Amino acid sequence: HRGQRRSREAVANLPGPLCPPLVGALHRVFKLNPKSFLSEAKKNLEKLGRLQRIWIFNRLQIVSSDVEFSEQVLANQEHLVKHTVYKLLGQWLGNGLLLSDGKVWHQRRKIITPAFHFSILDQFVEVFDQQSTICIKRLEQKADGKTIFDVYPFICMAALDIIAETAMGTKVNAQLAESTPYANAVNECTALMAWRFMSAYLQFELLFTLTHPHLKWRQIKLIRTMHEFTIKVIEQRRQALQEELEQKQQLDKDQDQDQVDNEVGSKRRMALLDVLLQAKVDGRPLSNDEIREEVDTFMFEGHDTTTSAISFCLWCISRHPDVQDKMQAEILHVLGTDRSRTITTRDLSELKYTECVMKESLRQFPPVPLLGRKLHSDFKYTHSKVGDGIIPAGAEILVAIIGMQNDALYFPEPELFKPERHENGERSSNFAYVPFSAGPRNCIGQKFAQLEMKMMLAKIVREFELLPMGDPVQPVVNIVLRSDNGFQMGMRRRNATGETK
Numbered sequence: 309h310r311g312q313r314r315s316r317e318a319v320a321n322l323p324g325p326l327c328p329p330l331v332g333a334l335h336r337v338f339k340l341n342p343k344s345f346l347s348e349a350k351k352n353l354e355k356l357g358r359l360q361r362i363w364i365f366n367r368l369q370i371v372s373s374d375v376e377f378s379e380q381v382l383a384n385q386e387h388l389v390k391h392t393v394y395k396l397l398g399q400w401l402g403n404g405l406l407l408s409d410g411k412v413w414h415q416r417r418k419i420i421t422p423a424f425h426f427s428i429l430d431q432f433v434e435v436f437d438q439q440s441t442i443c444i445k446r447l448e449q450k451a452d453g454k455t456i457f458d459v460y461p462f463i464c465m466a467a468l469d470i471i472a473e474t475a476m477g478t479k480v481n482a483q484l485a486e487s488t489p490y491a492n493a494v495n496e497c498t499a500l501m502a503w504r505f506m507s508a509y510l511q512f513e514l515l516f517t518l519t520h521p522h523l524k525w526r527q528i529k530l531i532r533t534m535h536e537f538t539i540k541v542i543e544q545r546r547q548a549l550q551e552e553l554e555q556k557q558q559l560d561k562d563q564d565q566d567q568v569d570n571e572v573g574s575k576r577r578m579a580l581l582d583v584l585l586q587a588k589v590d591g592r593p594l595s596n597d598e599i600r601e602e603v604d605t606f607m608f609e610g611h612d613t614t615t616s617a618i619s620f621c622l623w624c625i626s627r628h629p630d631v632q633d634k635m636q637a638e639i640l641h642v643l644g645t646d647r648s649r650t651i652t653t654r655d656l657s658e659l660k661y662t663e664c665v666m667k668e669s670l671r672q673f674p675p676v677p678l679l680g681r682k683l684h685s686d687f688k689y690t691h692s693k694v695g696d697g698i699i700p701a702g703a704e705i706l707v708a709i710i711g712m713q714n715d716a717l718y719f720p721e722p723e724l725f726k727p728e729r730h731e732n733g734e735r736s737s738n739f740a741y742v743p744f745s746a747g748p749r750n751c752i753g754q755k756f757a758q759l760e761m762k763m764m765l766a767k768i769v770r771e772f773e774l775l776p777m778g779d780p781v782q783p784v785v786n787i788v789l790r791s792d793n794g795f796q797m798g799m800r801r802r803n804a805t806g807e808t809k
């Protein structure tokens with residue numbers, strides 16, 4: 309009780325809604341759902357300011373759209389434990405990089421970082437190119453200039469194919485008719501988790517189990533399907549690597565080095581999984597289960613976020629013909645008229661305006677709209693407006709990326725879609741724009757995601773004119789940011805020089 313009083317005193321300087329003793333702001337929580345979340349948050353922001361404290365029972369939540377405060381949270385090297393809400397994903401992702409903390413996270417982050425090295429990502433660009441081509445073929449059926457459709461499922465399947473092939477080196481054919489049970493399970497499980505995330509009580513495993521036993525059973529089955537598949541792939545890759553190593557040693561004995569490299573090195577593309585198989589922690593390799601947790605984490609983090617990012621960006625492009633024209637001219641200039649030519653990392657690096665379009669869409673619609681930490685010790689902060697203070701151990705902090713990136717203080721007229729604001733890279737604070745987070749727990753897949761996004765956007769805009777047809781997006785927070793009514797648009801094919809018929 310005394311601890312409670314101390315905590316309440318510690319944050320008394322921060323504004324917050326009325327929080328009666330015992331229950332706290334429970335009345336507010338009942339009002340929240342994914343649809344109301346963003347509008348309620350906006351109302352609170354206008355009423356209470358950028359930094360707020362909210363008590364729910366005896367749990368303290370600090371909600372920050374305040375760049376000065378968020379910077380200190382994100383850059384902090386000690387407070388790296390995730391918010392309780394992330395536990396929802398625990399049975400699927402285990403101790404993978406997204407959820408782990410402490411020593412496990414430190415060690416894993418260190419050995420996984422080289423897996424995202426430029427030389428590895430460079431090989432993946434070929435996969436991005438090939439899978440985007442399949443995506444375009446599938447979109448053709450809708451591109452009659454008249455049909456209104458939701459682009460989301462098309463992008464989602466392409467993103468799933470991309471992450472499976474790059475993370476595991478295995479095709480799952482989500483985009484083709486004969487998709488694997490694994491691809492279906494990832495898709496269904498992601499949807500189930502997003503649905504559970506929508507409700508305050510379904511997030512708790514016990515309450516979910518008690519109220520929806522059939523869905524709990526389904527969840528167990530889906531997770532088992534995914535885990536069995538991932539483990540099988542890991543065992544196969546481990547064996548293949550071993551065989552290659554033996555073959556290389558044999559060749560080494562008889563031939564010169566150049567020939568060995570040619571025959572073995574060029575055999576196949578590395579997958580993120582191969583890097584994990586060769587990694588060692590304190591002299592020992594990772595176990596199959598540890599590797600599985602990481603591969604599952606890539607599968608989840610690496611397709612849901614990019615699908616949201618690409619879908620929102622395509623929708624923004626469809627609603628801004630002037631932006632689309634400028635982007636299309638750049639794509640034509642850099643990639644030329646031969647659509648069969650393979651697109652390289654170098655080509656992508658020259659698409660400067662396209663990059664600004666991506667940045668602007670990630671600003672307005674960040675796929676990860678909020679992120680959260682749980683404090684295991686007191687957190688001291690300094691602040692030019694509310695003064696210096698302490699957030700007590702046990703509290704949870706939510707950093708509202710979406711709030712900071714749509715703040716007129718940092719982005720004048722934030723509701724306007726203006727890629728040009730990123731052209732000279734000027735920003736009053738680096739931490740006002742953090743779609744991939746920042747600091748020690750930032751997104752390890754940032755470069756991967758940017759290359760994938762650029763490839764898909766460039767190829768789709770080169771092939772089709774996106775038309776402003778259908779209803780506007782209705783952003784909702786479903787783990788990642790999605791749109792409640794999909795991403796509606798029309799499309800019309802372009803000829804090689806970019807004109808539409």
Ligand code: HEM
Nearest residue numbers: 405406609610613614617675676679744745751752753757
């Ligand atoms: C546009 C796409 C993406 C966005 C906006 C995004 C954003 C983020 C953000 C904001 C975080 C921090 C989460 C937190 O603090 O709780 C994060 C972490 C992470 N992301 Fe991404 N991400 C994207 C794509 C990817 C991809 C493609 C991969 C993998 C291939 C990936 C893998 C991860 C992992 C493993 C973490 C946890 C890192 C750690 O805690 O050490 N992400 N991402």
